[in-house]
Amino acid sequence: xxxxxxxxxxxxxxxxxxxxxxxxxxxxxxxxxxxxxxxxxxxxxxxxxxxxxxxxxxxxxxxxxxxxxxxxxxxxxxxxxxxxxxxxxxxxxxxxxxxxxxxxxxxxxxxxxxxxxxxxxxxxxxxxxxxxxxxxxxxxxxxxxxxxxxxxxxxxxxxxxxxxxxxxxxxxxxxxxxxxxxxxxxxxxxxxxxxxxxxxxxxxxxxxxxxxxxxxxxxxxxxxxxxxxxxxxxxxxxxxxxxxxxxxxxxxxxxxxxxxxxxxxxxxxxxxxxxxxxxxxxxxxxxxxxxxxxxxxxxxxxxxxxxxxxxxxxxxxxxxxxxxxxxxxxxx
Amino acid sequence: xxxxxxxxxxxxxxxxxxxxxxxxxxxxxxxxxxxxxxxxxxxxxxxxxxxxxxxxxxxxxxxxxxxxxxxxxxxxxxxxxxxxxxxxxxxxxxxxxxxxxxxxxxxxxxxxxxxxxxxxxxxxxxxxxxxxxxxxxxxxxxxxxxxxxxxxxxxxxxxxxxxxxxxxxxxxxxxxxxxxxxxxxxxxxxxxxxxxxxxxxxxxxxxxxxxxxxxxxxxxxxxxxxxxxxxxxxxxxxxxxxxxxxxxxxxxxxxxxxxxxxxxxxxxxxxxxxxxxxxxxxxxxxxxxxxxxxxxxxxxxxxxxxxxxxxxxxxxxxxxxxxxxxxxxxxxxxxxxxxxxxxxxxxxxxx
Amino acid sequence: xxxxxxxxxxxxxxxxxxxxxxxxxxxxxxxxxxxxxxxxxxxxxxxxxxxxxxxxxxxxxxxxxxxxxxxxxxxxxxxxxxxxxxxxxxxxxxxxxxxxxxxxxxxxxxxxxxxxxxxxxxxxxxxxxxxxxxxxxxxxxxxxxxxxxxxxxxxxxxxxxxxxxxxxxxxxxxxxxxxxxxxxxxxxxxxxxxxxxxxxxxxxxxxxxxxxxxxxxxxxxxxxxxxxxxxxxxxxxxxxxxxxxxxxxxxxxxxxxxxxxxxxxxxxxxxxxxxxxxxx
Numbered sequence: 001x002x003x004x005x006x007x008x009x010x011x012x013x014x015x016x017x018x019x020x021x022x023x024x025x026x027x028x029x030x031x032x033x034x035x036x037x038x039x040x041x042x043x044x045x046x047x048x049x050x051x052x053x054x055x056x057x058x059x060x061x062x063x064x065x066x067x068x069x070x071x072x073x074x075x076x077x078x079x080x081x082x083x084x085x086x087x088x089x090x091x092x093x094x095x096x097x098x099x100x101x102x103x104x105x106x107x108x109x110x111x112x113x114x115x116x117x118x119x120x121x122x123x124x125x126x127x128x129x130x131x132x133x134x135x136x137x138x139x140x141x142x143x144x145x146x147x148x149x150x151x152x153x154x155x156x157x158x159x160x161x162x163x164x165x166x167x168x169x170x171x172x173x174x175x176x177x178x179x180x181x182x183x184x185x186x187x188x189x190x191x192x193x194x195x196x197x198x199x200x201x202x203x204x205x206x207x208x209x210x211x212x213x214x215x216x217x218x219x220x221x222x223x224x225x226x227x228x229x230x231x232x233x234x235x236x237x238x239x240x241x242x243x244x245x246x247x248x249x250x251x252x253x254x255x256x257x258x259x260x261x262x263x264x265x266x267x268x269x270x271x272x273x274x275x276x277x278x279x280x281x282x283x284x285x286x287x288x289x290x291x292x293x294x295x296x297x298x299x300x301x302x303x304x305x306x307x308x309x310x311x312x313x314x315x316x317x318x319x320x321x322x323x324x325x326x327x328x329x330x331x332x
Numbered sequence: 333x334x335x336x337x338x339x340x341x342x343x344x345x346x347x348x349x350x351x352x353x354x355x356x357x358x359x360x361x362x363x364x365x366x367x368x369x370x371x372x373x374x375x376x377x378x379x380x381x382x383x384x385x386x387x388x389x390x391x392x393x394x395x396x397x398x399x400x401x402x403x404x405x406x407x408x409x410x411x412x413x414x415x416x417x418x419x420x421x422x423x424x425x426x427x428x429x430x431x432x433x434x435x436x437x438x439x440x441x442x443x444x445x446x447x448x449x450x451x452x453x454x455x456x457x458x459x460x461x462x463x464x465x466x467x468x469x470x471x472x473x474x475x476x477x478x479x480x481x482x483x484x485x486x487x488x489x490x491x492x493x494x495x496x497x498x499x500x501x502x503x504x505x506x507x508x509x510x511x512x513x514x515x516x517x518x519x520x521x522x523x524x525x526x527x528x529x530x531x532x533x534x535x536x537x538x539x540x541x542x543x544x545x546x547x548x549x550x551x552x553x554x555x556x557x558x559x560x561x562x563x564x565x566x567x568x569x570x571x572x573x574x575x576x577x578x579x580x581x582x583x584x585x586x587x588x589x590x591x592x593x594x595x596x597x598x599x600x601x602x603x604x605x606x607x608x609x610x611x612x613x614x615x616x617x618x619x620x621x622x623x624x625x626x627x628x629x630x631x632x633x634x635x636x637x638x639x640x641x642x643x644x645x646x647x648x649x650x651x652x653x654x655x656x657x658x659x660x661x662x663x664x665x666x667x668x669x670x671x672x673x674x675x676x677x678x679x680x681x682x683x
Numbered sequence: 684x685x686x687x688x689x690x691x692x693x694x695x696x697x698x699x700x701x702x703x704x705x706x707x708x709x710x711x712x713x714x715x716x717x718x719x720x721x722x723x724x725x726x727x728x729x730x731x732x733x734x735x736x737x738x739x740x741x742x743x744x745x746x747x748x749x750x751x752x753x754x755x756x757x758x759x760x761x762x763x764x765x766x767x768x769x770x771x772x773x774x775x776x777x778x779x780x781x782x783x784x785x786x787x788x789x790x791x792x793x794x795x796x797x798x799x800x801x802x803x804x805x806x807x808x809x810x811x812x813x814x815x816x817x818x819x820x821x822x823x824x825x826x827x828x829x830x831x832x833x834x835x836x837x838x839x840x841x842x843x844x845x846x847x848x849x850x851x852x853x854x855x856x857x858x859x860x861x862x863x864x865x866x867x868x869x870x871x872x873x874x875x876x877x878x879x880x881x882x883x884x885x886x887x888x889x890x891x892x893x894x895x896x897x898x899x900x901x902x903x904x905x906x907x908x909x910x911x912x913x914x915x916x917x918x919x920x921x922x923x924x925x926x927x928x929x930x931x932x933x934x935x936x937x938x939x940x941x942x943x944x945x946x947x948x949x950x951x952x953x954x955x956x957x958x959x960x961x962x963x
Contacts, residue, residue, distance in 0.1 A: 034861030035778055041770035042779070042787045045835055048828055049790040052797065052805040059808050079500070080525035110704025118698055127705075129953065134712045136882075136949045138889025140916045141938045144923045145715045148722075148931070152548070175471075175491035177549050179534060190711045197708065221694035244796070251798025253892035254920060262498040262535035273534035275498075278800050278892070283537055285804065286896040287402035287500035289425060289526065294405075301804045305797060312796030313789075364903075364910050366817070375739035381902065382738045392903045394911060410815045536924065543926035563740040564926030655740075 052305065060299035062292055071299060077264035077280075079288070084296035086303065088264040092181070092274040093304075096256065097249040099185030099270070104193045105242055111193070112200035112238075117226050128201065135194035143258035146187045151178035151259055154186070159271055170268040177261075182270040184260035188252055192245035199244060203237025204230050240318030247311040251304060253278040277304045360390055363636045367395040369403015369416030370502045371539040372441055373620040375559040376657050377416070380648050384640055391636045397538060401500015401526045407433065407623045413633055415623035418502025419509070419526060420602035432626045434671055435601050437619040438644055440590050440658035442581035443507045444568035444616070446561040447553040448546050449473065449488060456481050458572040459607075459615070463515035465553065466494060467522070468532035473551065488551070495545045495554035498535025500526040506618040507555045510606040514615075555616075558582075559656045575611040585614035586658040594661055601664075601671065617658075624675065631677035638675045638682040645669070716942075723939025726932035736902055742929055746937050748904050752819075752913040753941075756898055757888050759823025759908070764830040765880055769869075771831075772838020772876075777864055779839070788836075795832035802828050803893035811897060819905065819912040822898025826890060830883040837879025841872040878952040885948035889941060891916035915941045 057064075063071065067084065074085025115127055155178030162172045207230050215229040231238075261273020262283055275283075277300045288294040367377075374397035381393045398406075400417035407415030408429045420435055445457055457465075458481055464470045470477060474489045497504045508524035522528050533554075536545040543560040546552045558581045561568045570578040579585045592608035607615050622641060628634025645668050649659040660668065675682045730745045737744030771791070775784055806825040811817055845868050853863035869876075899911035900921065915937050922934035 028859055030862070031860045034864070035774075038770045038774035038778060039783075041767045042774040042784070042835075044767050045771050045787050045794070045831060046790040048831060049794050049797075051809070052801065055805050055808050056801070059804065076529070078529040079527040080523050080529070107704045107708050110701040111708050114701040114705045118701055130712075132953075133946055133949055136885055136889075136945055137715065138891070138916060138941055138945060140889065140891040140919050140923075141719060141942055142715065144919055144934055144938050145718055147548070147923050149714065149718055150711075155549070175493050175551070177493050177534065177552065179545070179549070190715075193708055194712075221690055223694040223697040224690065226697075247796045251796075251800065253798065253800045254916075257537075258920070258923065262537070263533065264529070275535070278798055281800050281804065282892055282895060283498045283535070284500065284527070285807070287399045287405060287527075289401050289405050289408075289500055291428075298804060298808075301801050305801045308796050308798055308801075309793055312793045315796075316792050364905070364907070366911060368899075378738040378902070379741075394901045394903055396900050396902075396911070409812060411811060411817055538924070540921070540925040540927075544924050547926045559740075560926060566926070 053302075056298055056302040056305055060295050060302050063295035063299045066292060067296075071296075072303075075266060079290075079293050082290065082292055084293070086277070086296075086300055088266050089275055089277045089280050089300060090303070091266045092184075092260070093250055093276040093278070096181060096184040096188055096260065096274065096276055097246055099181070100188030100192055100249045101242065101246060103186065103189035104196060104245065107189075108193050108196035108241075108245075109200055109238065111197040112204055113226055113230075115197070115201045116204035117230065118222065128198065131194045131198050131201075135198065139191065139252060139254040140258075142187055142191055143255035146183060146255055146259040150187060151183050154178045154183055158182075163271075171270050173269045174267075174271045176271055177273075179259055179261040179273060180269075180271050181260065181267075181274040184256045184274065184276070185270070187255050187259055188249045191252060191255060192248050195248060196241045196245040199241035200234070200238045203234045203241070206237070207233045236318045240315045243311055243315035243318065247308050247315065250311070251278055251308050253282050257282045277301075362389075363391050363632060365391065365393045365414065365633060365637055365640070366412045367393060367403075367414045367416060367622070368398050368406045368412045369623070370400040370418050370620055371397035372400070372418045372443075372501075372503050372557045372618075373416065373439060373657065374539070375557075375563065376439055376441075376652060376655050379651055379655060380644055383648075383651065384643060387643070388636075388639075391640065393640060397540070399497070399499040399526075399538060400502030400505065403502075403623065404526075405500070407625075410625075410629075413624075414637060416621065417623060418618050418620045419505030420604075420619075420621055421623065433623050434626050434674060436622045436624065436641055436645070436668060436671060437601055437660060437664065438622055438641075439649070439652045439660060440586050440605075440617060440619055441656075442558040442586045442614050442617045443503055443510075443555050444558050444561050444581045445553065445571065446543070446546055446556055446566045446568040448550050448566065450550060452485060452487065453567045455485065455567070455569040456572070456578045457569045459510075459514035462571070463511050463518045465492065466496075466511065466530065466532070467515075467518060468494075471532070490551045493549060493552040494530070494533030495536055495542050495549070495552050496530045496533050497527070497538070497542055499537050501538075502526060502618070502620070503539055503555065503557055504528065506604075506606060507616060509604060510616045513607045558586075562656050571615055573611070573613055573615040574607055574609055575613075577611050579612065579614045581614045581617075583653045583656060583658045585612055586617040587661075589613040589615070589617040590619070590658065590661055590664075594663060597664065597667075601667065620657075626674055626676065628675060628677040628682065631680070631682070634675065634677040635682045638672055641672055641675075642669075642683060645672075719935065719938050719942050722932075722935035723942075724936075726934075726936030727939070731933065731936055735904070740927060740929075744933075746913075746915065746918050746933060748901065749913040749915045749918040749937065750940065751904065752898070752901065753888060753915040755819060755905075755912060756822045756826055756894070756914055757884055759819060760826035760830055760887050761880070761884065763823060764827030764883075765834055767827075768831050768834025768880075768883075769838050769876065771835040773842065773864060773869065775835065775839040776842035777868070788839075791832040791835045794828075795836075798892075799825075799829055799890050800892040803896055806893065806897045814909065816909050817897065817899035817911040818907075818909045819898055820908040822894050822912060822914070823908075825893040825897045826887040829890060829893065830880075830887050833883040833886070834876075834880055837883075838872070838876050841875035841879070842868055844875075845871045874955060878955050881948050881952040881955075885945045885952070888948070889916060889945050891920055895920075 075087045076083045076085050155176050159176030166172045211229040215225040257279040262275050263273035377395045403415035403417045406412045473487045473492050505526045508528050512519040512524040536542045539556045539560045542554045543556045543564045546554050570580045572578050589605050589608045592610040592613050593605045597603045652659045733747050734745035810821040853867045894917050901911045901913045905912045919934050919937045922930040
């Protein structure tokens with residue numbers, strides 16, 4: 001064990017596995033069969049993940065060969081001329097996710113501080129319960145709400161106000177139609193907020209009480225206690241929570257597809273329609289007529305797969321540092 | 333959870349028992365036909381499916397409107413028993429299919445330019461105007477070009493927002509083919525096809541999605557099949573045809589469009605009827621097709637499909653006008669009959 | 684004194700900001716729930732639960748096939764995903780040492796973050812294209828893949844909590860190891876594992892994206908594994924983007940049914956956990 005990490009440590013502390021090793025039980029046929037079956041299923045988990053990667057690479061091969069690295073920077077997505085570039089979708093995915101983070105993170109951290117440090121004890125459990133239930137509402141329901149409530153509200157109230165106040169900025173130009181990048185970012189923010197808040201709350205709760213007591217004993221105010229005793233120790237975990245939220249935002253499909261406007265174009269305006277990697281796949285995957293078209297869509301899926309893979313590994317390393325198994329978070 | 337599966341199977345069995353008590357003449361196991369494709373004829377097909385099941389309760393036809401592109405793709409992959417498309421498959425697409433596909437025209441419909449302007453109806457648009465709007469050259473309802481074509485109408489000052497199809501669509505193919513035919517600028521900059529790169533606007537999925545989007549957004553404009561605009565209560569424009577007359581989309585004006593090209597329909601029945609001659613003809617109309625393999629892999633399913641298609645081009649036609657689709661011209665129906673007789677399974681004809 | 688007052692003001696301000704953030708977070712969430720409940724309840728009717736969809740534009744009809752279809756899909760996913768997940772979890776807890784187990788743990792963790800639409804592509808290329816059918820089976824497999832990591836990791840975590848003394852007791856009685864694991868260890872962890880499975884099922888029941896091109900959709904009832912099948916989430920999506928009032932009404936009603944199902948499963952799972960915690 002040259003490079004101990006969180007997982008190695010956890011493994012070393014696993015009582016049961018070491019227990020079996022210690023007993024050195026002689027395996028009979030039943031044991032061997034059972035062991036084999038369990039190992040096979042465990043292998044199934046790895047195989048599913050690897051299979052996903054392999055299948056997607058295979059499905060996108062012709063697009064990778066044809067467009068190479070230019071696929072990432074090409075801004076044209078034109079099925080008629082068989083010209084496929086991922087840039088508008090990468091742009092849409094990144095901007096909508098960053099917009100969501102910009103809105104959700106400050107609010108979520110505030111919620112987490114409130115739930116972990118400030119709320120009266122009787123409020124904490126039900127409030128946390130509600131936050132976690134909200135994380136469970138299916139994406140398509142958020143989408144439904146987005147179509148009939150959020151988008152009309154943006155169109156009639158928010159966008160005219162923004163255009164009147166800040167219309168000179170390119171970010172708030174163009175007609176107010178509700179559906180568009182702003183709606184996509186907002187709905188993502190609403191959806192990832194419970195995730196970030198509940199994971200952040202958990203890492204704050206995990207900070208030892210003695211740290212807080214030390215700060216309070218030195219005469220710190222409640223907020224200063226949070227500042228000097230809680231946040232520094234929870235920081236890695238909160239960053240992990242944010243990355244988990246980002247992972248969910250990047251891969252979120254249905255709600256975004258329903259409100260973002262589905263247009264493969266890079267526009268400075270948040271009012272303009274856009275598209276994400278996930279939304280274009282949802283829209284076009286079952287309908288792509290040519291093989292190259294399908295391969296290009298698969299390559300978009302592959303990019304999404306790879307990015308969320310990397311993000312999840314990163315987030316887990318960070319959240320793992322404060323000694324907590326992170327919950328699975330995915331977009332859908 | 334095993335329980336819930338078992339339970340659900342029981343519930344299904346019971347409910348099907350209630351539902352499909354077959355008349356004495358028809359018996360046998362239920363036959364499921366899977367179809368997918370164009371959203372353009374979906375209101376008609378969903379009616380047909382419901383009616384046909386009353387006639388022959390064994391046959392359950394599951395038609396999913398995923399877009400013509402999807403219909404062509406899925407029939408090519410053989411993931412469905414029949415596909416559907418408004419734009420006939422081009423030679424390239426036919427070449428990709430693993431076996432010989434036949435095109436069965438089932439009805440005619442109009443692609444209408446629909447808009448959401450409260451209080452405004454009877455908008456008139458020329459070919460040049462439509463092209464200009466979709467090219468992004470006109471972005472306001474107050475544009476003088478629109479006003480000039482509509483002297484009597486009071487148009488608001490707000491922005492004109494275009495909505496188009498985000499999925500592979502026969503409606504898009506018909507519409508862009510029309511635009512490419514009437515506007516050299518469109519032909520050069522955009523072209524025609526089932527999914528094109530629209531210079532402006534916002535994408536929505538399916539005719540349903542576009543109509544839904546326009547209904548939700550005042551000031552927007554887009555193109556959908558006539559039945560969608562009618563059923564959703566949306567206004568649609570009169571379009572200037574080649575004879576310079578402004579024609580409203582209707583069953584009659586679509587019939588007129590079909591009549592104008594009736595003599596030029598080729599053997600494989602793949603034909604475009606956009607921008608036809610004739611003073612009464614609506615210029616953006618199309619046949620809509622069901623796509624099926626001439627050699628059906630499964631005799632039972634193949635027979636059910638052939639019989640359904642036979643019914644569709646005869647009795648089914650009577651249902652078309654009620655849903656704002658134009659029935660097939662009588663002369664063409666005879667030619668389609670001959671086509672359907674080509675359907676076979678394991679070398680034996682199905683009809 | 685000045686410094687003290689400044690600190691005091693900052694403290695109060697920051698605490699107020701946290702309260703404000705909480706209220707701000709609650710607004711959209713309450714709005715979502717309120718709309719689903721109010722609009723959804725208005726769309727509920729007897730035929731909504733018992734009838735098949737009507738042809739486009741005709742009033743009435745229901746989503747009975749989609750409700751059943753969702754149950755069937757989740758059922759298939761459980762039949763496929765739960766045994767594999769639980770056995771994999773058993774492997775990790777009872778046998779899992781070395782690089783292989785680390786890899787499995789890592790794969791499960793990472794997999795739980797893969798977007799569900801990517802799983803949809805995977806199952807489409809793997810099953811739909813090779814079987815030449817959109818099918819309930821393909822939809823079920825997609826949901827099973829989505830459930831797998833949660834079930835695996837929950838099982839592992841819970842079995843690790845089972846004290847070794849129980850294993851010793853079993854072995855001392857001469858019971859083979861595999862029976863000890865199944866009859867003693869697994870049984871002890873079962874309530875907690877059930878909670879984990881319920882949470883995974885709740886998540887799977889609401890998934891839409893991977894079903895779009897696997898389970899597809901069906902206007903009719905379907906009891907077949909190899910035919911397309913309707914599901915509530917896909918039906919909500921289809922109805923929501925349509926222009927028809929009737930379909931909008933049904934979309935809200937379907938959303939209400941789905942949310943109630945999902946939240947019941949979640950709340951049930953949590954109550955289960957807490958009840959167990961108290962009895963210990």
